[in-house]
Structures are given as structure tokens and as C-alpha cells.
Amino acid sequence: MTPTPQPPLPRTAPRYRRGAWAWPLMLALTFATAVGVWLQWSDEQEHEEERSTLIADVLSLESRMADWLASEDSALKAIARRLPAQPNDEALLREPSVGQGLRRLWISVTVVDRDNRLQAHVPQQVPRPTLPAPGNPLEDNSLSAHLTTPLAHGGQLIVRFAPSALLRQTVPWWLSRKYDVRLVDDYGQRITGTDDALPAQGRQSYRVAVGAPLLDTYLELTVRDIRKPWWRTLPLALIAVFVGLSAAASWTLRRQMREVKSAENRWRTEASWRQAIEDSLTVGLRGRDMEGRLVHVNRAFCDLVGLAPEQLLGTLPPMPYWMPDAMEDTMQRHLRNMAGEAPREGYETRWLRSDGSTIDVMMFEAPLIDAQGKHIGWMGSAVDVTGRKRSEERERRQLETLANQARLTTLGEVASALAHQLNQPLAAVASYNAGVIRSLERSAFNDAVVLDALQREATQIAEAGRVVQRIRAFLTRRAPQPEPVRVEDLIQRALALVRYDVQRQGISTEVRMPSLLPPVMADPVLIEQALINLLRNALDALTPHTDRRIRITAAPAGPRFVRLDIDDNGVGLQGRSIDTLASPFHTTKADGMGMGLSICRTIIEAHHGALEAGASEWSGARFSLTLPVADANSPTP
């Protein structure tokens, strides 16, 4: 039995696909990690870059300050060269560079002699400086620093200036915006700065030593902006939100997948239930789409038509199981069904199975509706009613046979009665005939023609009497009385009785038989009757055309039988079997009774022979009968 293909069941999802709901979350996490790594890396890069810029800025500012101090120093040296030997305050004030210096940067200008005694000091209101300790130009209070240069005739010229003013002069505005600029001592203590001190924590700073005259002093730049750590930046916050959303999406997806899975399981169960139900059905099911194409067949349907599902599915009408001789009608009925006009109570049809046999089925059609309520085709169920039909047919035949038997019995009785009734008159005719012959012989009547006719009449009357006796005996169920008979005699006697018709219709007859044919064991009267009937049927079958032929062929059939064939070139049997032809009352003739072949068969079978019918080599009919060969010790005919 071939399995019927069903709509494919969804395959069970592979293990890796079952966790597919977590994929968005995993991808989001991977992405977030990548972004985090990138942020960290770029933060480090920025930090490095910031540091390089800071170092460059510190170095450039330091060199600018050095330039300033160098130029102040050269201005101081120029004043020193021009000062008189015993300078006083006026002499200093007369020096224009002194005024410029005081306006620019200097706090005071002082001249001391060789013994560190004050000689001149401007401006007056600024307290006189104590001489700085060698190597430390900053005063103790760290608010001012000194530039000194020796005078040509002993003593020193001392200029006091504020490092804060130096910073103001040298630090460009953009730098002070960007950095906290300050001067610090060895211990990192702030000497001065551009602004209030900023807490150094979280900020980058860099310091370089400032050269003379600010020995042990360092220039320090601290970045004003506090750098936010990379993990506190906005992109990372956004990524965190993104991961959160992905987690929510994954969770929703997981719930959705679970629902789908449970729906799929329910569907699988239903599908296998339906499959089991369909397989257990003995009713054939076939689904067709709106064009009439077969889209579904169950096992029972395949068994009904004897075709595999692959040979059926997808086929369009005409279907392979439609009866070839009823294609037109079946197509009409198919179109009617497709139009939705199939009878609700079903209809009967006949199908051709793949092995050539036929089956009768009862069909019921119902519309196929899909989930959206759309009409998508037709589902038909086929119930095999062949058995029922056959038993109905058998019953009908039995009834017919019974009726025929009844008619046969009546006929037998009539024939028996007729034979009985004819016996008396025939006997009377025979004795009258004998009396007439005797009287004529006594009266010396010698007309040979009349006497011969009377003799022949006597023979025929005797023959008629014999026939009547035999038929009566046969119909009253007495067994035939076989005797060894020459086949040629049987044939010739039968031919003699139809000769008149043969000659009148100009039909050519031919007898073919071997010279040595054994005699047969037969009741000659009955067999002659059978042969005459077969010859008459052959004559009747010949249509009026010029070449009309009948041939009788006799030949041994095995060691124990002789076979006789009667061929004609008439209309032929048109597919009818000997059973049909020899059934009582089967006739195609307007005046026929349909009993001839039936009686023939009964006679032949009563002789243990057989009657057959087929096609002759001339495309007419051939009737064949067999008769048993007479025993060697039976009396020779």
C-alpha cells in the first residue's frame, strides 16, 4: 500500500534555532562591548594627545618667559652701563629705561654699593629690598623676584619684579583659559598663578624648570577641563539604553516563540490525528482545487483507483481513472460538480483501475473552505459500491435465468405434448402411405415417378417420426442414444437438409476433412439437428454480397475427440461470448426465438463435448463443437 503524501509537517526546529530569541540580546551585548572597547581606546588616545599638547604648551610658555627675562636682563645691563659712579635716586629717574621698566614689570630699581649700602632706590614708596640670597632670586614672601646686574665701579643694580606680573605679561589669554598656569617651588608649593588654584585631582598637569633668574622655580600647567571617564560618556549611556531595549525585545521574542511552538505542537497533534483518521478510512477522499486539479488523496482513494499518490497529485481532468468510453459524459459531470451543482445525495460513477478492472463508486462532494472563509476547492468522498452493484446484477441474472427456466420448462412441455400429438397423425400418414403403395402395386400401377415419390414420402415420414421421437425423448430428459457415426455422414445429411437454401442464395459451401477420421460416438439425429441449426445461423449471418461462403472443417482434436468448425464470412459475433449467444431467448433476429444455440449446447454437452464460438479467419463467425471418438470395440457404423 502506498503512503499518501500529506501537507508537510514543519520540521522540529534545530537546537540552535530554539535559542534564536536570545540572538538580538547577544548581538546587542557584543555591539555594546565593541563600542565600550572603542570608547576606552579613543579616550586613551585623547588623553595621550592632551598630554602631548600640554607638554608642548608648557615648553613653549617656558621659552617665552625665558625670552622675556633675557630681554629684561639686557635692559638692566644697558642701564647699568649708563649709570654714573655715585648714582642717586634722581640719576635713576633720569634714566628713561627705568621708567619704562617700572611701568612694564618692575616693582622697584635699587642701586647698592660694594658693601651692600643703598645708594639709590626708586620709587620711594616701595620698601627697599633686602639683597637676595645668592641663587634664590625670590624673596621669602615669594611675591617678588630679583634681577641683578653688577655695576662697573662696584655695587649692584637690583630690579625687583613680581612673578605674577611676569605671568600676566607672558601667558596668552587662550592659554590661561585652557590651563591653570602657575609657578611652583621645589616642593610643589604655589608661588603664583594666573588664577585661583584649582584642585589637581582628575586633571593633567606638567611642569618644567624655569631658568635663571628664577632658579628652583617651576612652571606648571594644569588642564582646566576635568576629563570625564570614558564609561560616563553619553554614547555609553545610549548603548546601555540600547542593550536594555534589546533585552526587552528578546524577552518579547521569547514569549512569542513559545506561543508559536505550542501552537505548532497543537497543530502537529491535530495533523497526526487527521492522518490516522484518514488512513483508517475505507472511504476514498480526494481534494481538488478550483481548477479541478487533484491536491489531496488519501490512502483509500489510491487503493480504489490503483494509482500511487505521485501519479494522481497535480493532475487535471481528464483523470487517468476515467472510463475511456465515457470521457465526454464524465467531463460534463465534472464541470457540473465544479459549478457546485453536484447532487447532495451523491451520484454513481464507474472508474477504470490501473489494472484494467472497473469499480463502481458513489461520490459525495462538499466545498473546501480555507481559514479566511474563501472557497478554495472541493473535497469528494468515494464509496466503493462495486460489490453491491455486482450482487444486484447477479440477482437480476438469477431472476432472468429463473424466468428462462420457467419458459424452457413450459416450452419442453409444449414440445413434448406436440411430439406426442404429432406421433399419431405421423403414424397414420405412414400407414396410409404404405397402404396406398400396396394398393397401387396390387393394381399393377407402374408409374415409376409416382411410386418413387410415394417411397420418398414414406422415408420422410419415417424421418419425421424419428425426429419427433428423439426430441420427445430428449425433452423428457431421456439421455441421447449415441452410436458410432461417421462424421462425413453427419455433415452430408445436415448439408442436404439446407441445400435448397444454399443453392437458392448462391452460397459456396466447402467441406474439409482428412480421409482417415475416426467415427464419433453420437446420437445422429440430435447432432444433425445441432449442425443444421449452426448452418442456418451461418446462412442468416451472411449479408447480401457477391462472395458468401460457409466452410465445415473436421479434424481430430487430440486422441479422444473430433472437432468440427463451421466458418462463415457474415456479420460476425460483435464481441459476444458463447455464454451470451447460447443463453435462452437471446436473439438479434426479428423472427428468431433465441433457442437454437441453447439447444445446440445442451445436445453437445449431453455428448460430453463442448460448443465454442469465436471469429473466423474471414472476419465472420466460427462455431466449433467437439464430439468423442467412438471406442475401438464399438460396432463400426
Ligand code: ADP
Ligand atoms: P435465433 O437463431 O433464433 O436467433 P440462436 O440461439 O440460434 O437463435 O442464435 C442466437 C443469436 O446468435 C442470433 O440471433 C445471432 O444474433 C447470433 N448468431 C448465431 N450464429 C451466428 C453467426 N454464424 N454469425 C453471427 N451471429 C450469429
